[in-house]
Amino acid sequence: MNILKFGGTSVGSVESISALLNILTKENQQQEKPIVVLSAMSGVTNLLTAMAEKAALGQDYSEELKLIEQRHFDVIRALLPAAAQNPVLTKLKLYFNELEELLQAIYNLQEISLQAKDLVLSYGERCSTLMISHIAKQKFSEAVFADATQFIKTDSNFGQAKVDTQLTDFLVKDFYQSNAGKMLFVTGFIASNDANRVTTLGRGGSDYTAAILGSALNANEIQIWTDVNGMMTADPRIVKKAFSLPELSYIEAMELSYFGAKVIYPPTMTPAFLKQIPIVIKNTFDVAFEGTYIRHGAKASALPIKGISSIDEISIVNLAGSGMVGKAGFSGRLFSLLSREQINVVLITQSSSEHSITFAVKPSDAIKAVKLISKEFDLELQAKKLEQPEVENGLAVLAIVGENMKHTPGISGKLFHALGRNGVNVHAIAQGSSEYNISVIIAKADLSKAVNAVHDAFYTSLNKTLHVFCLGTGNISKTLFKQLQVQMPFLAKNNDLQVKIMGISNTRKMLLSPNGIALENWEETLNTGGESANLEEFVAKMKAMNLPNCVFVDNTASPQPVPFYQGIFESSISVVTCNKIGNSASFAQYEMFKNTARKFGVDFYYETNVGAGLPIIRTLKDLMMSGDKIARIEAILSGTISYIFNHFKGDAAFHDVVKEAQELGYTEPDPRDDLNGKDFMRKMLILARDAGYAFEESDVSIQNMLPDACLQAPTVEEFYHQLELNAAYFTKLKQEAEASKKVLRYIGKLEDGKASITLQMVDENHPFYMLSGSDNIISFTTDRYKERPLVVKGPGAGAEVTAAGVFADIINVGGEKA
Ligand SMILES: NC(=O)C1=CN([C@@H]2O[C@H](COP(=O)(O)OP(=O)(O)OC[C@H]3O[C@@H](n4cnc5c(N)ncnc54)[C@H](O)[C@@H]3O)[C@@H](O)[C@H]2O)C=CC1
Numbered sequence: 163m164n165i166l167k168f169g170g171t172s173v174g175s176v177e178s179i180s181a182l183l184n185i186l187t188k189e190n191q192q193q194e195k196p197i198v199v200l201s202a203m204s205g206v207t208n209l210l211t212a213m214a215e216k217a218a219l220g221q222d223y224s225e226e227l228k229l230i231e232q233r234h235f236d237v238i239r240a241l242l243p244a245a246a247q248n249p250v251l252t253k254l255k256l257y258f259n260e261l262e263e264l265l266q267a268i269y270n271l272q273e274i275s276l277q278a279k280d281l282v283l284s285y286g287e288r289c290s291t292l293m294i295s296h297i298a299k300q301k302f303s304e305a306v307f308a309d310a311t312q313f314i315k316t317d318s319n320f321g322q323a324k325v326d327t328q329l330t331d332f333l334v335k336d337f338y339q340s341n342a343g344k345m346l347f348v349t350g351f352i353a354s355n356d357a358n359r360v361t362t363l364g365r366g367g368s369d370y371t372a373a374i375l376g377s378a379l380n381a382n383e384i385q386i387w388t389d390v391n392g393m394m395t396a397d398p399r400i401v402k403k404a405f406s407l408p409e410l411s412y413i414e415a416m417e418l419s420y421f422g423a424k425v426i427y428p429p430t431m432t433p434a435f436l437k438q439i440p441i442v443i444k445n446t447f448d449v450a451f452e453g454t455y456i457r458h459g460a461k462a463s464a465l466p467i468k469g470i471s472s473i474d475e476i477s478i479v480n481l482a483g484s485g486m487v488g489k490a491g492f493s494g495r496l497f498s499l500l501s502r503e504q505i506n507v508v509l510i511t512q513s514s515s516e517h518s519i520t521f522a523v524k525p526s527d528a529i530k531a532v533k534l535i536s537k538e539f540d541l542e543l544q545a546k547k548l549e550q551p552e553v554e555n556g557l558a559v560l561a562i563v564g565e566n567m568k569h570t571p572g573i574s575g576k577l578f579h580a581l582g583r584n585g586v587n588v589h590a591i592a593q594g595s596s597e598y599n600i601s602v603i604i605a606k607a608d609l610s611k612a613v614n615a616v617h618d619a620f621y622t623s624l625n626k627t628l629h630v631f632c633l634g635t636g637n638i639s640k641t642l643f644k645q646l647q648v649q650m651p652f653l654a655k656n657n658d659l660q661v662k663i664m665g666i667s668n669t670r671k672m673l674l675s676p677n678g679i680a681l682e683n684w685e686e687t688l689n690t691g692g693e694s695a696n697l698e699e700f701v702a703k704m705k706a707m708n709l710p711n712c713v714f715v716d717n718t719a720s721p722q723p724v725p726f727y728q729g730i731f732e733s734s735i736s737v738v739t740c741n742k743i744g745n746s747a748s749f750a751q752y753e754m755f756k757n758t759a760r761k762f763g764v765d766f767y768y769e770t771n772v773g774a775g776l777p778i779i780r781t782l783k784d785l786m787m788s789g790d791k792i793a794r795i796e797a798i799l800s801g802t803i804s805y806i807f808n809h810f811k812g813d814a815a816f817h818d819v820v821k822e823a824q825e826l827g828y829t830e831p832d833p834r835d836d837l838n839g840k841d842f843m844r845k846m847l848i849l850a851r852d853a854g855y856a857f858e859e860s861d862v863s864i865q866n867m868l869p870d871a872c873l874q875a876p877t878v879e880e881f882y883h884q885l886e887l888n889a890a891y892f893t894k895l896k897q898e899a900e901a902s903k904k905v906l907r908y909i910g911k912l913e914d915g916k917a918s919i920t921l922q923m924v925d926e927n928h929p930f931y932m933l934s935g936s937d938n939i940i941s942f943t944t945d946r947y948k949e950r951p952l953v954v955k956g957p958g959a960g961a962e963v964t965a966a967g968v969f970a971d972i973i974n975v976g977g978e979k980a
């Protein structure tokens with residue numbers, strides 16, 4: 163026979179009770195009738211508590227009483243034919259009269275005992291069970307109401323009574339036998355003591371009732387019907403990607419629910435655990451869900467951990483003292499003191515020196531614990547053998563749980579890597595001696611980020627999410643958003659990766675969205691839903707969202723974002739940028755960015771700073787890291803100038819060709835930065851620094867290729883005008899080159915600790931002669947590439963290739979999926 167327990171939400175409304183009846187119809191096809199255990203209608207227990215408290219304070223409680231009556235009567239009127247309503251309405255009315263008299267007595271006394279409170283609460287389960295048993299009788303003629311106070315016997319610890327197992331087993335069996343063939347509807351949560359006074363079973367009490375009955379009657383299984391899809395890999399309110407677990411062992415379920423999973427309350431399972439009766443958690447509102455099975459010999463899954471549980475509010479108490487802590491008997495005295503005073507210790511850690519102990523408790527217990535300790539160890543404190551206990555608040559616990567953990571090396575490494583990379587500071591660690599759980603104490607503010615990061619790290623077959631905040635909505639960003647949108651399904655399918663844009667800002671508007679910004683209509687969303695742009699606020703809000711796997715993308719050409727990089731790294735957020743201004747300002751700053759990113763375990767990627775999407779920065783880094791020595795770098799690194807020299811032919815006018823380069827998206831937002839060599843200089847400087855030189859801007863000499871008037875043009879418009887006025891200068895250059903069968907090339911060189919950019923005319927024997935479009939070319943001569951240099955060549959400017967380079971940098975963040 164099966165026990166089916168339905169929680170408050172499952173009996174809370176006409177719809178849920180109808181669903182419950184359908185479930186019973188199916189279950190009734192089994193050979194033996196099920197036993198149904200019911201909770202009070204959702205919210206009713208709270209109302210009863212409120213009424214009892216009001217009565218004890220001499221306040222009016224009639225509103226609540228009316229509300230409770232109304233909720234039951236509404237269900238009866240909706241689910242029973244008129245002729246069948248009267249008998250149950252009458253019986254319920256009797257209950258409500260008793261309840262009212264009881265409350266009146268409390269009101270008169272203006273005081274309430276635990277015993278009276280249990281009695282008040284008992285009406286929640288009695289009313290719901292009586293009502294539903296009558297409704298069920300329409301379908302199942304064998305339905306019978308059973309008040310569990312008749313056969314579940316406890317001590318007199320009202321509010322949290324302890325069950326007399328032997329007597330209860332006997333009475334339950336007897337009751338069951340004398341009701342053979344009936345379908346029993348049993349009140350959850352309530353029982354009675356020797357004197358037949360009503361007692362309650364404490365937290366999770368209706369589950370406990372189901373387990374007690376299941377154990378006494380050797381049930382086939384105990385079904386716990388609730389409103390969620392069983393036990394999940396993490397709290398679904400915190401982790402959107404959390405999924406239901408098909409199967410768990412008892413120990414795993416205990417460990418998981420101990421730290422927060424509210425689906426079942428562990429102690430309630432003990433009777434079932436001892437008899438090895440499987441428990442299955444099912445969803446009344448989603449009958450297609452097969453349930454989470456908790457049973458003996460649950461199959462070990464391929465996953466090293468089963469779930470992540472968490473408690474979002476915890477305090478820790480630190481105790482230290484060389485003369486005391488760690489000595490035999492100390493922790494015994496400490497923890498029996500706490501247990502005597504009913505302080506639940508969630509977690510304990512002891513330092514290896516054994517001179518300190520840290521334990522975690524509910525915040526409301528922390529001060530109480532300190533007072534108790536101060537009293538108990540007064541002498542030791544006075545003698546300075548023990549230091550004053552210290553309390554830390556605002557903390558949370560995260561625990562990973564799984565029986566497989568102890569057979570799988572590297573679990574804690576993975577946990578701490580995920581936490582470390584995301585800047586989550588660990589205050590204390592505890593590994594249960596069972597090795598079924600590893601728990602860490604972290605700041606409450608970091609909990610959501612931490613649980614998500616750890617979930618991503620362990621459930622790698624799920625998509626890992628990168629949370630991206632993007633500055634700039636110009637040429638490059640627009641193209642990046644398009645590329646991301648197209649590529650997203652591929653990344654999800656083949657790389658288990660999701661890139662979510664959480665924030666966008668340009669100089670006018672900014673928008674940050676906790677759910678991410680859809681890329682189909684980002685522009686409209688930003689314009690209609692965004693607020694006035696404010697860079698400082700954008701960065702602050704990004705940090706406050708405290709997301710795991712977070713990336714800040716700077717796709718501007720502005721110096722303004724650069725001063726924020728440092729603080730962004732310090733918040734454990736990676737930076738990806740195509741903006742060269744950060745890396746080409748002072749060397750001290752360049753070095754600080756690198757060091758800070760390394761210190762905080764995040765990435766700083768800027769491949770597109772040199773040669774757009776061409777793998778130049780990455781190649782240089784690989785050469786350096788593998789121990790090669792750079793002897794010489796020669797390069798053409800201005801896509802714009804490359805394009806101009808490749809197209810300034812025949813009777814084309816120079817300024818028109820420049821305009822074309824701008825229109826094709828090759829130039830900087832301000833094309834003067836390309837033609838005056840500044841953009842090229844920045845690239846040479848960044849290369850030199852990455853090659854190990856502590857260079858400043860002044861270390862790169864630039865041969866100017868523009869007449870003075872062009873260089874000094876105060877606006878872009880004036881610049882184009884000056885280019886036109888100086889047409890003869892450019893034509894002369896071109897003719898000189900053509901006359902000697904050469905081409906014009908603007909070439910950078912780094913050799914012997916010197917960097918330069920010069921305008922050259924090269925003939926067909928020169929390796930840089932053959933270039934087309936916006937091509938860049940770079941040749942690395944090194945110890946290992948001595949005879950023939952390592953050459954990278956290809957389009958070095960343009961929105962598509964640049965956005966693609968930024969895209970690649972973004973998905974390389976975190977490294978694991980690349
Ligand atoms: N075009 C190319 O081939 C390549 C470009 N790059 C770099 O890409 C970067 C972007 O270039 P484009 O997209 O063409 O520029 P753009 O001028 O089209 O767009 C720049 C965007 O940045 C925004 N912006 C500027 N200052 C801002 C601030 N303080 N806060 C928020 N947003 C701000 C602007 O509103 C604009 O949306 C530049 O740094 C450029 O050097 C790098 C490699 C190649």
Ligand SMILES: N[C@@H](CC=O)C(=O)O
Binds near residue numbers: 772774799803959960
């Ligand atoms: N404006 C730049 C673009 C790449 O950084 C260029 O022309 O090379």
Ligand code: NA
Binds near residue numbers: 773778779967
């Ligand atoms: Na590059």
